Amino acid sequence: MIWGNEAMLQLQELPLIRHLARMHYEGSIDKQGGNSDWDWSLYQDERGEWVLLDVMGPGCVYNMVQHRYITSPEAVFRFYLDGEENPRYEISPAQFGEKYPFVGLLADRYIGPVEPGQPYTPIRVVRGYVPIPFEKRIKVTSSVRLEGNGEGGGGWGHILYHTYPEGTNLRSFRPEDSCYELNQLWKQNGHSVIACQKAEQVVQPAFDLEVGETREIYHDSQAGLVVRLRLILHNFDRVHLEKLWIRACWDGHERPDLELPLGCLFGNELGFHSVSYLLTGMSTDGEFYCCFPMPYLRSASLQLINRGEEKVRVDCCRVEFTREYNALYAQNDFGYFRASPYYSRRHTEGSDSVIAQIQGSGHVVGAVITGFGAEIDGRADCEGDVRVYIDGCRTPQIESDGSESYASYGWGFATPPEGHPVGGYDGELPLVHKNWSMTRLCIGDCYPFFESVRFGIESGWNNDWYMEHSGAVFYYGRDGKCMDLLDSVETGETELEAYFEGDEDDTAVRLKGCYGQAISLRVEIPENARGLLLRRVSDQRLPRQMAEVLVDGHACQRKWYFADSNPYKRWLEDEYVLTIRELGGPGTHLIELRPTTTPWENPWNLFGMKVFALY
Secondary structure, three states: OOOOHHHHOOHHHHOOOOOOEEEEEOOOOOOOOOOOOOOOOOOEEOOOOEEHHHHHHHOOEEEEEEEEEOOOOOOOOEEEOOOOOOEEEOOOOOOOEOOOEEEHHHHHEOOOOOOOOOOOOOEEEEOOOOOOEOOOOOEEEEEEOOOOOOOOOEEEEEEEEEOOOOOOOOOOOOOOOOHHHHHHHHOOOOOOOOOOOOOEEEOOOOOOOOOOOOOEEEOOOOEEEEEEEEEEEEOOOOOOHHEEEEEEOOOOOOOOEEEEEHHHOOOOEEEEEEEEOOOOEEOOOOEEEEOOEEEEOEEEEEEEEEEEOOOEEEEEEEEEEEEEHHHHHHHHOOOOEOOOEEEEEEOOOOOOOOEEEOEEEEEEEEEEEEEOOOOOOOOOOOOOEEEHHHHHHHHOOEOOOHHHHOOOOOHHHOOOEEEEEOOEEEOOOOOOOOEHHHEEEEOOEEEEEOOOOEEEEOOOOOOOOOEEEEEEEEEEEEEOOEEEEEEEEEEOOOOEEOOOOOOOOOOOOEEEEOOOOOOOEEEEEOOOEEEEEEEEEEEOOOOOOOEEEEEEEEOOOOOOOEOOOOOOOEEEEEEEEHHHHHHOOOOOEEEEEEEEEOOOOOOEEEEOOOEEOOO
């Protein structure tokens, strides 16, 4: 498994399955489920610093975003690694884009628009994509408390990170490590990002695509890797983004792996302005490119489909491919490049717009979402949270403080076009709150899944506005799940009625459990399992739950630790992964969870557990 800088550099390995890796989000969501999402801290530590992230490793931080009024006191962010007393690195918002290694395209600042009637605007948004791996632990702090929508300065923001199984071979972040190659790669928008010595291409001469016609633009009957697709349309019209579709079938699959409008595949469903991202983009001159690596073992077919009411003239159609990575995909588990079924424009009353409901296994690598106001002057806001549920977990693993933060651009939707190599917006001008099309690419910070992904977005502050959405989610996937339920455990007699965070945070759930008690369970590990996933339900009223995990009496190196809390939506489902090596191989094993003695009040508790085998 690759991680950190290498995962973002070696993009020919982007399709490879991330076995046992898990995706996480920590940020400034409104704990009561509304739109008061400006407070961000987990707890105050012994130094008086406000902790934004506290995770026991190994793992890797891939993305940090923070927006705050520029009139507010300046924060200093400090990164403590592997239990060290002194910070390994520190940076203030004013230094993003200037202090190494947070420079170049990997880190930047954006000043949002001045909002009429808002005395504290504009907002400064900072974002960083410098990978920060950690071997044992990471803690990120702020010197000031990030809170308040006004004089407090605001604390909107998030950190996206992976956790990896124990024994993962990585080295913790060092500020002097070079990010030069990664910055150079991120300058290659529109060009193939895969290093090829023997690239070939199929070029179609100019042709007319008649109304209702389907035309194959690429066919291969052996193993290969598509590295770049380029189209040039004659007399481009924005309607082409909706009515011209592309279909892809890899290895003879009965169901297309891709079937969606050009606007989705090329990162902009509206087309008011040109957009240019690292792996996809389009221009209002009618040029389109897609550089996602698309491997196959036996065959490939790409088709263009005209679903419009007028014929389309295609001036250029070029598919670039190579065979030099055939051995890489033949010898390793990989996912096919796929898109969720296109979510056509519509509104879902009172609940999230579920852009994608994916079954199988693999990892999400991008999304295009478009928001529309109900009427010509209707409000299409970016306040709605993006919420992603992975493998049926009832707590969303991604729960952004609005889609403006999800794209890592703050209020960029209000001043389109705005963008950086892996995210941005398009929309009409002049505007403040109108139609927008958002792209977010997940290159290092992909979302691994073993069974399913549910990707949704709110309409407005709490699904209380009439908004319409459309879009699709991109992923590398395989048919069939890679996890099986082995056991379900109930514990304790203490009864609690509470709510989960997310789309169904108004549904009360009553469970029985216990506080502060150790539990044990015997598990039969299948022969072909890679590991176990323990999924716990707990009461997250108080922060910093911690327990020791033992297998057959031997303590695992990493403790089960969850630093966040929510006193309003108190139910939490979180997870702990054990490798087959930590388990000692297949067979029957005794697993124990023992609350740890800590200097703080340890609120460890358990209201049920599910045990899954991972393959």
